[in-house]
Structure formats: C-alpha cells, structure tokens
Amino acid sequence: MADILIIDTDKDFAAHMAKDLSRHEIDTTYCNSIAKAIGLLHTGNYKAVILDEDLPEGKVLDYITAIRKIQPYPEVIVLSQNGDPNTAEQAVQNGAWDYITKPPSIHRIIAIINRVKEYHTERQAKCSPVSLRREGIIGNSRTLQSCLDKVAQASTSDTNVLITGNTGTGKELFAKAIHKNSAREKNPFVVVDCAALPDTLAENLLFGHERGAYTSADSSSVGLIKQADGGTLFLDEIGELPLAMQKVFLRVLEGRCFRPVGGVKEITSNFRLLAATNRDLEGMVSSKEFRQDLFYRLRGIHIQLPPLQTISEDINDLTCHFIRRHCQQLKIDSKGFSPDFLNALMLYEWPGNIRELINTIEQAISRAETETILYPRHLPRTIRAHIAKRELEKNAPKAVKKENKIADAANYPDLKTYRNEQTAGIEKRYLKDLIEITQGNIKQSCHISGLSRARLYALIKQHGITRISSR
Structure with missing residues (x-):
C-alpha cells in the first residue's frame, strides 16, 4: 500500500517523481484530478499528499482542509509553479505541511516526507489506544467510525465539544457516549434544552436562586450549572440560546463561576461542556445571530454527525x-x-x-x-x-x-x-x-x-x- 499520493495534471512529472521516490523506498502512487484522489484517499492509508497548485478543478487551497479530514488524516505538501508568498501563507493557514516551488529538489521532497513519517510515528506512539464503549451507538460505516474516533479523542480530555447534525441523527446519544467514556462518568450528566428555556426564567434555571430572590422563593434552588459540578453540562440546541444569554454564559464558561439570582457570593462549578445544534452556527455568526467568541469557545472538538441517508x-x-x-x-x-x-x-x-x-x-x-x-x-x-x-x-x-x-x-x-x-x-x-x-x-x-x-x-x-x- 502506497504511503504517498501525488496529485498533478502533468502525468509525466508525477510519474517521474513517483519513480524517484520509489528508488528511495518511498512507496508512491499518483493521479491527475481531485475527484480520483478523493477515491484513492478513502481506500488507502496515505501519510502525505503532494498537491499541484494549478489543478483545473478550482482553488487548491479549498481542497487542503478536505484532504486532511480523510483518515488517517494525511499531511498536504503544495507544489507551486510560481511560488507566490501570499498563497504560501494561505496554504499553511489552511493546514498545509509545506509549500514548495516546481521543479522541487527530490532530496528536499524526501526530507519533508521523512519528517512527516516521523511525526506520524511519534503521534501514534503518544496516542494510547482508547477502549471505547459505544453506549448504544450502532453502525460500522467509515463515516460513523470517524465520528467514534472523535468521541474517543474527546473522552480523554476536558476540551469543549460541539456536536452538529440534522434533527434525529443522535447528537445527545453521542454526548452521553463522551460522558460515559470520560473520567467524569460517575458524576452527573445534566441536559439543558436551550430551545425550551423561557426568557424570563432562563437565569433562574441555569444559575439557581437564593431564598427571598422572588416573592415566592421560600427556599434556595440549585441551578442546572451547579448540578453539573464534577460532571458534564450538555447544552442541547445551543443555536436557540438568545444573544443576551449567550453573553452571560460566555462569562460562566470563561471562569466556571457565577452568581445565583438574588445571591451576593459567586459560586463555582467544575463542569465539562458539550453542546449540540442542528443549525449552521458559522452562518449565524456571520448574520450576527450567534456570538463569534462563544462559537470558538464551543468548538474545541467538532463532531459532525452524518444524515442516515449517507x-x-x-x-x-x-x-x-x-x-x-x-x-x-x-x-x-x-x-x-x-x-x-x-x-x-x-x-x-x-x-x-x-x-x-x-x-x-x-x-x-x-x-x-x-x-x-x-x-x-x-x-x-x-x-x-x-x-x-x-x-x-x-x-x-x-x-x-x-x-x-x-x-x-x-x-x-x-x-x-x-x-x-x-x-x-x-x-x-x-x-x-x-x-x-x-x-x-x-x-x-x-x-x-x-x-x-x-x-x-x-x-x-x-x-x-x-x-x-x-x-
């Protein structure tokens, strides 16, 4: 199985490079279009992709991110005929490993590939296998397995997780799987349905209240955020959270502390945050319906669940x-x-x-x-x-x-x-x-x-x- 995939419209150039790399015991294959490459990437186990900048199918920069999302997440080395500094900067920002001009020195290509291989070996050595309990998640498709890999990744840390997907794809089930596979599994898993939070009672439900905060508040009440102390707070349908509450919650997320309604002292809650939505949060950020700073806080790890049809x-x-x-x-x-x-x-x-x-x-x-x-x-x-x-x-x-x-x-x-x-x-x-x-x-x-x-x-x-x- 080849380690390296070359994507270049110049077949003679690609064939010549593949032959040179093979002489140095680097198993290489090549194709002349993104469409063919995507098929090869889904069936192969490539560590790196050498990508021609001048493909006729569109801006190559747009393909870097897509290629790097395909397991086992190959690195992308961009080849350019012109060597434009601005394009080089954009390529690296989009996730490219390196950006070099044509014709490249075969020794430089080999050195880059060897660094990529070393990086992959080191990363795999540091990532101990995670024994994942599926918690009712059924299926073995490649797409679903990719989602489960991210569940395994999320379960080993306290990083915020954003789960997106259409209605009915199982967002809460995946959130529970992350919680059950984490170090917090024996502590509470608290669900907040953001779509059902009444505007007038949202702060009361989230933060709780002290006795006497309202006329009818005969006793204090513990809010949902405090109930999640030591466990996981799952904000379902986060896209429905009103802008005013987004600002309030951002402050809580930054310090993990808040003040109950009618309270004087701030209290803390050591919760792990998971959020889910069926809405396009990036689009909502663009239209000023969702706070950009909160969006970036939520998206520590992003899991996109597939529609059943796919x-x-x-x-x-x-x-x-x-x-x-x-x-x-x-x-x-x-x-x-x-x-x-x-x-x-x-x-x-x-x-x-x-x-x-x-x-x-x-x-x-x-x-x-x-x-x-x-x-x-x-x-x-x-x-x-x-x-x-x-x-x-x-x-x-x-x-x-x-x-x-x-x-x-x-x-x-x-x-x-x-x-x-x-x-x-x-x-x-x-x-x-x-x-x-x-x-x-x-x-x-x-x-x-x-x-x-x-x-x-x-x-x-x-x-x-x-x-x-x-x-």
Missing part, C-alpha cells in the same frame, strides 16, 4: 438492533424481516434520520401483530408511496429503452403510436404499484395520485387491474 450501509445493523430492542420492550419474540423490507428501508431518504427509522420500525412491528417476519406492507403507507414513486421515476426511462429495441426501420412506429404505447405501460405500472401500496383503498389512491375517483376507476378498468376495494 450511511445506508448501517441501516441493516440499525434495523436489527431496533427490532430486537422494541420486541424486548413489548416482551414478545423478536421478529425477522424480508430482503424486500430492508431494501425499502435502504431506498427511503429518511428526512427524520435515525429517530424516524426507530418510529417506522415500531409502527411496522405493531402492524405485523403476530406475524414473525416484517414485509414492506408493514411499513407506513407514506413511506411505501414515496418509494414507489422513486422507483417509477428511476426505472421508467430504462423500461422504455429496453422494451423498444427494434429490428429495423420498417417496424419503427410513428410518434403518436409510440407515445401512446409508452404512456399506457407507465400508467399500468404506476397504478399497480399504487393499488398495492394502498391495499386497494380508493380514497387514499385518489389522494396520492391526484386523480378523481371516476378517472381512477376508468384507468383501472382500462388496464385490467384487480385487487381494489371501495374504501
């Missing part, structure tokens, strides 16, 4: 887990599922992510009643209808091409005949799927298709489709 290879494991868990909760025998059931789950886009998948599986188990195997018919009708529509859109053009191969020009139909034949075929396939999905429910079929009852009946009769009811 890690479809994990759906099988997730499905098995949630079926088994729900059946245990119901105290019934665990159910199996057909290949078609899994295929349907893989085809769906999951806008609600894992939370929606859990709800869907629970509905399917409920619909299956005493049946031991889950089939597509047990899925919610909205999901089946969506899948049928996608499949029809995807397969219709292929079907037209496949069914209309002609032997010679003499048999080729006129446009009207051709159009009518194809329309009829598409209509029939659509209606058969529609009736199957709705289990013959005419009212629902009309709603999904947009057809009137009379028109739907006429088309069903025209195409000879059975299995309908008058519902």
